[in-house]
Amino acid sequence: MSGFRVRSACLAVMLAAAAPLLAACDESNSAIVQAQPTDPDVSIVTVRPQPRAVVRELPGRIAPTRVAEVRPRISGVVVERLFHQGSEVKAGEPLYRIDPRPFEVEVMSNEAALAKAQAQLHQAQQHARRIATLTTQRAAPEAENEKAVASERQAEAEVNGRKADLARAKLNLDYATVRAPIDGVVGAALVTEGALVVQNETNLATIQQLDPVYADFTQSVTELNQLRRAFASGDLDRIEAGAAKVRLVLDDNSVYALDGKLLFSDARVETNTGQVTLRGEFPNPNRELLPGMYVRVRIDQGLDSDAIAVPQQAVQRNGGGGSEVFVVKDDDRVAVQPVRTGSVQDGFWFVTEGLKAGDKVVVEGFQKFAAGDRVKPQAWAEADAAAGNQRAQLMR
Numbered sequence: 001m002s003g004f005r006v007r008s009a010c011l012a013v014m015l016a017a018a019a020p021l022l023a024a025c026d027e028s029n030s031a032i033v034q035a036q037p038t039d040p041d042v043s044i045v046t047v048r049p050q051p052r053a054v055v056r057e058l059p060g061r062i063a064p065t066r067v068a069e070v071r072p073r074i075s076g077v078v079v080e081r082l083f084h085q086g087s088e089v090k091a092g093e094p095l096y097r098i099d100p101r102p103f104e105v106e107v108m109s110n111e112a113a114l115a116k117a118q119a120q121l122h123q124a125q126q127h128a129r130r131i132a133t134l135t136t137q138r139a140a141p142e143a144e145n146e147k148a149v150a151s152e153r154q155a156e157a158e159v160n161g162r163k164a165d166l167a168r169a170k171l172n173l174d175y176a177t178v179r180a181p182i183d184g185v186v187g188a189a190l191v192t193e194g195a196l197v198v199q200n201e202t203n204l205a206t207i208q209q210l211d212p213v214y215a216d217f218t219q220s221v222t223e224l225n226q227l228r229r230a231f232a233s234g235d236l237d238r239i240e241a242g243a244a245k246v247r248l249v250l251d252d253n254s255v256y257a258l259d260g261k262l263l264f265s266d267a268r269v270e271t272n273t274g275q276v277t278l279r280g281e282f283p284n285p286n287r288e289l290l291p292g293m294y295v296r297v298r299i300d301q302g303l304d305s306d307a308i309a310v311p312q313q314a315v316q317r318n319g320g321g322g323s324e325v326f327v328v329k330d331d332d333r334v335a336v337q338p339v340r341t342g343s344v345q346d347g348f349w350f351v352t353e354g355l356k357a358g359d360k361v362v363v364e365g366f367q368k369f370a371a372g373d374r375v376k377p378q379a380w381a382e383a384d385a386a387a388g389n390q391r392a393q394l395m396r
Contacts, residue, residue: 040373042365043380044328045310047355052307055298055345057249058278060217062293064208065281068182070095073175075199076102078191085188089180089207096178096204098197103173110169114162121155128152184209185287208291211284215248215260217297218275246280248289249296258283262299308355309348311380314363315341325355326362328377334362336371 076098083095131148134140180186184207191197191204248256260282270277280297282289289295315323318338327337339354355361363380 039332039376040365040368041378042328042334042368042375043363044360044377045314045363045380047308047310047357047359047361049306049308049357052309052345052350055300056219056343058217058219058297058299060215060280060295060297062289062291062295063214063216064184064210064291065212065214066182066184066209068180068184068207070178070181070186070204070207071200072096072098072178072197072202072204073199074098074103074172075197076176078193078195078197078204080193081189083186083189083205085186087186089184089186091180091183093180094177095180095186096191098176098178100173100176103169103176106169107166107173110162110166114159114166117155117158117162121152121159124148124152124155178204180207182207182209210287210289210291212260212281213284213289213291214263215246215280215282215289215295215297216277217280217295218270218273218277220275222274246282246300247298248282249298251294256282256288256295308351308357309345310351310355310361311363312344312347312349314361315339315349316366323349326366326371327355328360328362328375332374332377334369334371334373334375 078096079099080097081095082097083089083093089095128145128148128151131140131145135142135145187206187208189205191202195202197204246260246262248260250256260280263279263281278297278299280299310325314325316325318324322338323341324336324338326334329335337354337359340352342350342352344350360377362375362377365375369375
């Protein structure tokens with residue numbers, strides 16, 4: 001019995017000594033279980049083909065719709081400037097006044113010449129009537145009557161000539177006031193009071209019509225041919241007449257508030273650049289657009305009825321310079337998918353090859369995984385808002 005007690009005591013001592021070790025093992029096992037990594041969260045968009053307008057963004061310059069150089073129609077000395085530089089003027093509004101006195105004298109001279117010619121006509125008419133009476137009474141020869149009639153007609157012609165001279169003199173007197181030929185904004189005054197100006201030669205000022213304005217922009221003939229082929233093959237649908245919108249992006253990347261309309265596409269190609277010139281017209285009530293301003297023109301050129309587009313940040317570049325995206329498969333593992341992209345529009349890449357409806361493309365969380373890892377996909381919060389914006393733009 002004593003030996004059994006000794007063994008029991010020894011066993012109790014050993015169990016007591018091992019208890020802390022067993023407890024430590026349990027704690028370390030639970031820590032290992034807790035430290036096991038969970039699948040990372042990533043944001044995805046599910047590919048859904050939908051109609052999208054094909055938009056091209058092209059470089060352009062603003063140009064006034066009309067430009068007129070103000071030139072004098074008579075020669076003379078400028079005595080007064082009647083406009084404020086940079087102000088709005090209306091057609092017919094006085095801009096300069098040329099010394100009118102020489103032209104006033106010319107008018108007076110022609111009025112006197114006309115009065116003299118009218119007096120001579122009156123005398124010739126009376127003489128012609130007297131000769132005509134004598135001729136009917138056979139008291140004067142027929143030759144004398146013909147001479148009197150000719151004198152009367154010469155006097156009438158002289159009166160008409162003097163009337164034309166008087167009208168010309170009055171016109172020149174009116175031209176002494178130089179008027180605006182068009183509505184618009186008048187620029188700097190190019191002459192001052194006291195300057196001698198020459199008829200049809202001296203440029204006094206320039207007027208530009210700035211509401212509306214033109215935006216002249218260019219597109220390569222290669223893109224136009226690609227567009228025609230896409231229409232012919234049915235890859236793109238034509239936008240209905242009158243539905244095409246032209247928008248401006250200013251140099252600070254802000255979008256001009258007012259839409260314009262496409263006026264024409266030039267029928268010739270620049271030999272040096274291979275570009276075709278197009279022109280849009282934009283309202284400019286607040287004079288925000290100034291001639292010579294650089295802009296980017298967005299033009300709706302077609303409608304892709306089943307376009308596939310993904311957010312711009314979803315497309316990555318591989319080592320060979322190609323485009324690829326990360327796609328979440330049915331087992332929630334990530335795979336690399338090569339794609340071919342088209343143009344960028346409103347923060348979305350058009351994908352022409354490599355994706356199909358239903359594919360789940362990773363948009364955010366690239367730093368959390370590598371290809372082949374399992375992830376926990378979540379819908380990208382901005383996807384619905386972006387899709388709504390796209391639909392709103394198509395309906396505008």
